[in-house]
Amino acid sequence: VLAALGGLTLSLNLLKFTWKCCCGFRQYVLSSLCQANLRAYGQWAVVTGATSGIGKAYATELARRGLDVVLIGRSDERLQKVAKKIENKYGRKTHTIKVDFTEGSSIYQTIAHELHDLQIGILVNNVGMICNDRFAYFLETPDPGKKITDIINCNILSVPQMTRLILPRMVLRGKGLIINISSEMGLRPHPLVALYSATKIFVINFSQCLQAEYKSEGITVQPPGLASFLGETLYWLNHLVSTALKHSTSFQKNQISDLMYCWHVGGCLSHALQSVAFSILVPDWLRMSTFFIRWLRKSLIRIEEKNGSVFSKQKVLEE
Numbered sequence: 001v002l003a004a005l006g007g008l009t010l011s012l013n014l015l016k017f018t019w020k021c022c023c024g025f026r027q028y029v030l031s032s033l034c035q036a037n038l039r040a041y042g043q044w045a046v047v048t049g050a051t052s053g054i055g056k057a058y059a060t061e062l063a064r065r066g067l068d069v070v071l072i073g074r075s076d077e078r079l080q081k082v083a084k085k086i087e088n089k090y091g092r093k094t095h096t097i098k099v100d101f102t103e104g105s106s107i108y109q110t111i112a113h114e115l116h117d118l119q120i121g122i123l124v125n126n127v128g129m130i131c132n133d134r135f136a137y138f139l140e141t142p143d144p145g146k147k148i149t150d151i152i153n154c155n156i157l158s159v160p161q162m163t164r165l166i167l168p169r170m171v172l173r174g175k176g177l178i179i180n181i182s183s184e185m186g187l188r189p190h191p192l193v194a195l196y197s198a199t200k201i202f203v204i205n206f207s208q209c210l211q212a213e214y215k216s217e218g219i220t221v222q223p224p225g226l227a228s229f230l231g232e233t234l235y236w237l238n239h240l241v242s243t244a245l246k247h248s249t250s251f252q253k254n255q256i257s258d259l260m261y262c263w264h265v266g267g268c269l270s271h272a273l274q275s276v277a278f279s280i281l282v283p284d285w286l287r288m289s290t291f292f293i294r295w296l297r298k299s300l301i302r303i304e305e306k307n308g309s310v311f312s313k314q315k316v317l318e319e
């Protein structure tokens with residue numbers, strides 16, 4: 001009996017391993033070989049937080065793949081700059097909407113009005129902010145009363161609000177793609193970035209439930225994990241450094257290709273491997289322990305004090 005049980009367990013594990021390898025092949029190899037026709041979803045893509053970083057990269061890649069793009073951000077000047085670049089380089093139409101997502105529910109009427117006549121096939125809920133520019137205890141959040149509301153309005157509220165504006169017409173047309181940008185920090189709880197980490201798990205859970213509810217209506221909802229431990233750590237050590245590190249065009253291309261092949265996107269192969277390695281090297285019990293949190297906080301302060309110049313904005317700009 002024991003031998004039979006052992007054989008069965010081994011076979012099941014082998015089957016699971018083979019299945020994961022096939023998924024990995026489909027996601028990281030096949031997806032880069034055959035690109036899906038994104039224009040088939042509809043004429044327009046909407047990207048929130050489209051003036052820099054990941055949002056800008058998505059907007060540019062979607063335009064390259066044949067879609068007209070609605071760019072949403074809070075600076076007219078930066079929006080026009082990105083719009084002009086996309087129009088000149090890819091010959092696609094653009095439309096810009098200037099709003100500040102920290103203002104809460106009052107802005108969505110304006111957005112609804114601006115999007116009214118457009119056939120939107122793809123929505124990228126990218127806008128997001130951090131609450132502190134370094135790893136810190138919750139009580140160290142500067143101006144916490146305002147910051148808590150701002151981050152919840154920006155990272156959480158924007159996702160279902162934008163979705164409820166755009167999803168109904170996608171459902172009517174029987175097709176649509178919604179990409180909700182989450183984070184490695186949302187895949188597991190991360191002390192010292194508590195508020196941010198909590199906002200990102202909201203995005204993952206909301207996306208998974210939405211996907212289950214609407215996949216039969218022809219809608220795909222994806223929460224890319226963006227699982228770059230290195231990138232995210234630097235994101236918190238110094239926002240600008242990580243902006244320079246993580247936004248390679250190939251990363252974005254990979255991610256958009258991956259979308260067609262896998263329900264959960266790890267960003268790209270190296271990010272997915274980093275995520276697996278991180279979960280093995282720093283298991284949950286260790287990451288959540290007081291000892292580890294204190295050690296991490298002290299070490300990061302020491303690194304920042306010592307290598308301030310390495311992570312300085314000036315140095316990144318020079319590079």
Ligand SMILES: NC(=O)c1ccc[n+]([C@@H]2O[C@H](COP(=O)([O-])OP(=O)(O)OC[C@H]3O[C@@H](n4cnc5c(N)ncnc54)[C@H](OP(=O)(O)O)[C@@H]3O)[C@@H](O)[C@H]2O)c1
Nearest residue numbers: 049050051052053054074100101102126127128183226235
């Ligand atoms: N960076 C990483 O390593 C990393 C890793 C995982 C996940 N993420 C997630 O990816 C998303 C984008 O991150 P990123 O690093 O690309 O950020 P980023 O470079 O700071 O860009 C953020 C974008 O959002 C806009 N934005 C910020 N606050 C806004 C507000 N209140 N109202 C309107 N627009 C606003 C910014 O516009 P302005 O021009 O007005 O500033 C900018 O276009 C976020 O959701 C973040 O949590 C990032």
